Each structure stands twice: as structure tokens, then as C-alpha cells.
Amino acid sequence: xxxxxxxxxxxxxxxxxxxxxxxxxxxxxxxxxxxxxxxxxxxxxxxxxxxxxxxxxxxxxxxxxxxxxxxxxxxxxxxxxxxxxxxxxxxxxxxxxxxxxxxxxxxxxxxxxxxxxxxxx
Amino acid sequence: xxxxxxxxxxxxxxxxxxxxxxxxxxxxxxxxxxxxxxxxxxxxxxxxxxxxxxxxxxxxxxxxxxxxxxxxxxxxxxxxxxxxxxxxxxxxxxxxxxxxxxxxxxx
Numbered sequence: 001x002x003x004x005x006x007x008x009x010x011x012x013x014x015x016x017x018x019x020x021x022x023x024x025x026x027x028x029x030x031x032x033x034x035x036x037x038x039x040x041x042x043x044x045x046x047x048x049x050x051x052x053x054x055x056x057x058x059x060x061x062x063x064x065x066x067x068x069x070x071x072x073x074x075x076x077x078x079x080x081x082x083x084x085x086x087x088x089x090x091x092x093x094x095x096x097x098x099x100x101x102x103x104x105x106x107x108x109x110x111x112x113x114x115x116x117x118x119x120x121x
Numbered sequence: 122x123x124x125x126x127x128x129x130x131x132x133x134x135x136x137x138x139x140x141x142x143x144x145x146x147x148x149x150x151x152x153x154x155x156x157x158x159x160x161x162x163x164x165x166x167x168x169x170x171x172x173x174x175x176x177x178x179x180x181x182x183x184x185x186x187x188x189x190x191x192x193x194x195x196x197x198x199x200x201x202x203x204x205x206x207x208x209x210x211x212x213x214x215x216x217x218x219x220x221x222x223x224x225x226x227x228x
Contacts, residue, residue: 037217047157047165047208047219060215063122096164100212105171107155107212111164 002026004036004097004112011118012087022080022097022112029055029075035100036080037108038071040093050095053080054102089119123147123211127220133228140196142223144209149189153213156185156194159222160205168207169194199225 008020020038027034037052051071052060061069070083080097094116098108124147134140144154152172157165167176169185172192182197196203204227209220 039219046222047159047210049210049217049219052215052217062216105153105155105174107153107170107217108157108165108210109167109170109176114164 002099002110004099004110006095006097006112006115008095008115008117010116011120013121014088014119016087018082018084018087018091018117020082020084020095020097020115020117022082024078024080024097024099024112026110027099029053029073029078029080031055033101033104035102036073037098037100038080038082039096039098039108039111040091041096041114042090042093045093050084051082052100087119091117092119093117122216123150123214123218125209125211125218125220127207127209127223129223130221131224131226133226134199135228136199136201138199138228140199140203140225142194142207142225144187144192144194144220146190146192146211146213150211150213152188153211154185154187154192155210155212156183157208157210157219158203158205159208165208 004024035054038050053071068085094114096114097112099110154172156169159165173185206224
């Protein structure tokens, strides 16, 4: 059974760095093809894919946010960490992590519950 | 980047109606297209993968079709629990991109 869960601060101040952790079970990031992605959704708005990391440490970022994002994995802990620098109120959103398998139909088939991050002074 | 558009952006429908939502990609994506349903305050739920394959546990009134650049999600007979926002997602190439969503509400 695949599960994912996001954790991190619920409130950050403008200009601060956000660090979110996705802790998962039921799969391994050392298995060929497997990946974890981060998706966010501002209140009342659409979904946006931020970053993905694959089993081979291939990392992909949203071009519009690439300069602010870093995604890493800790295979031994079954965790993926996303950092986003220079937070701004427009970054207020629910942040989700999701499971994916590269070059397959298994894209974002399992999601975490999401965590709402508010950016405010 | 591949841009995804959806039409309509919103619609009102009645229980029992046949509903069709269209998703278009700015370039060909083969069948690397998924459909998600999201209800307010809930996690998106995948309904369709590989453009036309029904996710396990999803009612058969949902179906998907298309390939290349044009795709459709059809709900054959709308049920009360289907009022939600629907998103398409292309995962043919990075960055993966979602459509802007189609909100289906009660007429």
C-alpha cells in the first residue's frame, strides 16, 4: 500500500526559505523508474507541478521557479525534501507530494494529504 | 513547455446529464494524459490514465478518449457526487503541466 505524507511549517514569513518533507511508504526511491513529485495549489486556483526527483537522482523543475527550488531525496529514510527560497505571499498554497513512475502511465497515481503553507508577516 | 487548455472552464449540469470536457495540448503528447477529479478541500483523485484507461475503483460512467493533442473526459450520466473540478495533466515531457481546470456545478 503506497502512502505519502507532507510535513513542514504552516506559516512562513516573506523572504524566508520553505522546507517541506514528503515521507512515503509502500515503494522505494531506489527502484528503477520511481519518482516523487511536488505539486502546489493556491487557494481557488489550479494545480501546478513544481519539481520531481527520480530513482537515479534525475531532478526536474518548473522553469518559472527553478531558481528558487531544490529537491533532494534520502532513500534510506524514504523521504523527499523540497526547499523553496525567497517565499512571497503569492506562494501561499497547499503543497502536495505524489508518486510517479517515469515513462509509464503511473503518473501521480498516489498523493499525500497536502499541507497548507501560508506566507505572511 | 507544453501548454494545456481545457474547455469549458465551468459548466452547470443536471443529474443524469452527459458531460464532456475537452483538454488540448499545445503539441503532441501521445497518450501521456491523465484526468483528475478534485472536490473542495480534498486531494485530487486520478480518474483516467493513459488517456483512456479507467483507474481501479472509478465508476464506469467516466471515460476518456483522444491522443496527440486533443482529449476528452466524458461522464455518461452525471451523479450528485460528480460535482467537482476536473483537471487534465500531461506527463509526456517535463515540465509536466496541468490544465486550468473545469468546474462542474449543479444547474
